[in-house]
Amino acid sequence: MFEARRVATLGPMTRTLVRGGHVLTMDPALGDLPTGDVLVEDGTIVAVAPSLEVTDAEVIDASGHLVLPGLVDTHRHTWQSLVRGICGDWTLGDYYFGIRLAISPAYTADDVRLGALDALNAGVTTLLDFSHCNNTPDHSDAAVLGLRDTGIRAAFCYGFFESSPEATRFGEHSARLADYHRIADTYFPTDDGLLTLGVSLSELFGLPWDRTVAELAAARERRALIVNHTGCVWGSVLTGGVRELDALDLLGPDMVHVHCNTLDDAEWEALARSGGKVSISVETELNMGMGRPVFERCRRHGLAPTLSADVISLNSGDLWHELRFGLGWTRWEGTDAVNLAGAMPEAVTTTAKEAMAWSTVNAADALGLGDRIGSLTPGKRADLQLVGGGAVEQHPRIDPYATLVFQATAADVRTVLVDGRVVKRDGVLTGVDLPRLTADADTAAAAILGRVRDAGRALPGTPTGAFEALEPIARGFHDEAVRAAKARR
Structure with a gap:
């Protein structure tokens, strides 16, 4: 049912210039650029600056948007x-x-x-x-x-x-x-x-x-x-x-x-x-x-x-x-x-x-990926998003961080790149047959719940005293761990 999530394959790498956005790099050394460009080449961020003279790249117009890491x-x-x-x-x-x-x-x-x-x-x-x-x-x-x-x-x-x-x-x-x-x-x-x-x-x-x-x-x-x-x-x-x-x-x-x-x-x-x-x-x-x-x-x-x-x-x-x-x-x-x-x-x-x-x-570091993602730092992979545009809740944008945390929704995420490839453009996921996907999801969910009913399960279904019944078993396994720790000492 869900074999082909994207109806078009992800395209080859391209040289991309994200131009004219309010760039929030999340890199203390680079700071924020009220107007800035981000150049991506072969999936890597190669430059971030107020203005980049580039002529041989696909241009993504980021004017009126916040540009930040994914x-x-x-x-x-x-x-x-x-x-x-x-x-x-x-x-x-x-x-x-x-x-x-x-x-x-x-x-x-x-x-x-x-x-x-x-x-x-x-x-x-x-x-x-x-x-x-x-x-x-x-x-x-x-x-x-x-x-x-x-x-x-x-x-x-x-x-x-x-x-x-x-x-x-x-x-x-x-x-x-x-x-x-x-x-x-x-x-x-x-x-x-x-x-x-x-x-x-x-x-x-x-x-x-x-x-x-x-x-x-x-x-x-x-x-x-x-x-x-x-x-x-x-x-x-x-x-x-x-x-x-x-x-x-x-x-x-x-x-x-x-x-x-x-x-x-x-x-x-x-x-x-x-x-x-x-x-x-x-x-x-x-x-x-x-x-x-x-x-x-x-x-x-x-x-x-x-x-x-x-x-x-x-x-x-x-x-x-x-x-x-x-x-x-x-x-x-x-x-x-x-x-x-x-x-x-x-x-x-x-x-x-x-x-x-x-x-x-923080999250990039937690996953062991801090050297690859998490900030718009040259040398890191190009995972980034453009947020804003014409949505009414995005205007006026007085404090960009407050706008993101308190005002933004998924609908305000207009364009998304992962490893330099565009996976969402102008508010639409690329290569996705959304009507088919959502219809298939509804059908699959109904089938799952039907199988639950056929198995005689009632939802939500917490049995009375369930955790109390599990506790003696868990205590036994806990005691096993304690014995192992004592033996090690």
């Missing part, structure tokens, strides 16, 4: 785009039992291919795909190909999560590890393409500890990025594990820790000491009862925040929403004590420009 999403379950919005009134428990245990098994391999176009349309040129609907080898292949077909830049993070016995052909955990290595050999012979390799860990203490250690070893054998849901279930050892990983020297700068709402100071100190990265999913965390987004904890421990759209089954697929929610939250948190003392703050705690770093330079 946004970077550090944690997205891209496969959930086909059940967009279904979690609108669900708790985290509803999500786990509804999406992970009921809907995921109902996905065919073809269903996991859709999702990245949503990101590109909103100016998200790079994402970390936390791909944990790999029910069969065919699902694994389709997830990679779905990213490749769109032309997005992505870290494909292979998920080992077992949704249910009837949904998978893998059986033993070793078979999943073998499939991961097959994917690595097939699609990731090098790490310098648009797609790079990663691993999404199974929920810590959701399976025997030796399997977690095996997943980490498999990731590091391939020098893959590692992402983990960390500290997001209150009153449980589930998704914890920072102390145990630290005791076994298994933390590292190659890990992106998502959420982190429940962590205490000792665990934060361990993350900071390890050089780990943090991804904050503001909309998910606030709406599903996961706790305070951890901007202040990051600041206190010297960690750079990044943002994620997380579950498209709940949230919008763009990062403008996350920026808006995140900046509002961190400003409230920074002034709450002042208000409670009966006073008003004299200044905001975080600026809109600082917030833009969350989804550009």
